[in-house]
Amino acid sequence: MGLDGKLLSGVTVLAAVAETGSFVRAADSLGLSPSGVSRAISRLEKRIGVRVLDRTTRSQTLTDEGRRLYEAAGPHLIGIEEAAIAASGAANAVRGKLRVNIDPFFSRTVLAARLPELLRRYPELTLELIMRDAVGDLVADGFDLAVRFGPPPEGTLVARKLLDTRVLTVAAPRYLDERGVPQRPEDVVRHERILFYNPVTSKPFEWVFYRNRQMIEIPANGRLLVSDVDTMLGSCTAGAGIAQIMDLGVEHLMSAGALKEILREWQDERFPLYALYPSRRHQAAKVSAFIDFCLEMLAPALAARGRKTLAPPRQTGAGRKR
Incomplete structure (x- = not known):
C-alpha cells in the first residue's frame, strides 16, 4: 500500500477525533465541517479496509483497529507537526487560537482586567478562556493549557508553578x-x-x-x-x-x-498556582506567551512575598481554598 496524501489526511482526522472525542470538536480544531470530518473517516476506512470508529448519535469510539492505528501513527503526526512549525519559523509567532482551562477565581480577580493589554500585545492571537472546576483531560477537551490552583494532577502534564x-x-x-x-x-x-x-x-x-x-x-x-x-x-x-x-x-x-x-x-x-500543559518537545509560542504574561501580572505579588525565583517546569507524576 503506497502512502499518499489522502491516507495521511485521513489518519490526521482520526487522531483529532480520538483526542477531542467528537466530530464537532475535531472539525473545529481542523477547520472543517463535522460532515467533512465524517467523510474523511469514511474515506480512510474504505482506503484501509477496516472500520476505525464505532459511531452512535451521541459519541464516536475507536475500534480496536482504530486504536492501534491511532497509537502507532500519533507520535509520527506530532513529529511532523513540530518539524513543520520549526521549519516555518512559526514557533516564534504568537498567533492562532489559544484555549485555556482557567480557574474561575484567577480569571475574575486577576486576569480579566489585563485582557485588553494581552490582546493588544498579540493582535494575531484569538483567546478562549473556559472556566472549569477541574483540569480534566486537556487534550481530549481541546485545551492548549490550564491555569489552576492546587497540587498538579497525576498524569503526563508539564506543571510550572507560577505563584504560592x-x-x-x-x-x-x-x-x-x-x-x-x-x-x-x-x-x-x-x-x-x-x-x-x-x-x-x-x-x-x-x-x-x-x-x-x-x-x-x-x-x-x-x-x-x-x-x-x-x-x-x-x-x-x-x-x-x-x-x-x-x-x-x-x-x-x-x-x-x-x-x-x-x-x-x-x-x-x-496554596500554589500552576500552569499545566501537555508534554511536547516544542512548546507553541502562544502557550509560552500566555504563561509569560501571567508571570508578568503576578510579579508584584511575587515581589511582595520576597520570592526571587520560580520553580522550573516539571513533569507531573500522575484545590483547596478559593
Missing part, C-alpha cells in the same frame, strides 16, 4: 465588633463561618491552620456554604461570618478595611 499564595482567615470589622475576635484556631467553632464548596469531594473545603510545623484542622461546619468566590467575598464583607481566602486578588478589600485578618500567627499555609 497565602491562605488568610478574615472577617468584616463589624462582624468582629459584634462577635469578638478569635484568639486561637479552636475559637472559630463558636463563630459563623462561610464555607467553600469542593467540587472534587462534594463537601466543604476543610479549615486548616499552620504555624511553623504545627497544624490544626478544624471540622468544616457552618450554616453558609457557597461555590462562588464573589458570593463568599461579598457575604464576608457584609458581615455574614469568618472566611478562609487566598490573598491573591483581594488586596483592595484588605487595604480598604473591608476585611480584616485574624489569627495572623496561624497563616503559614501556602
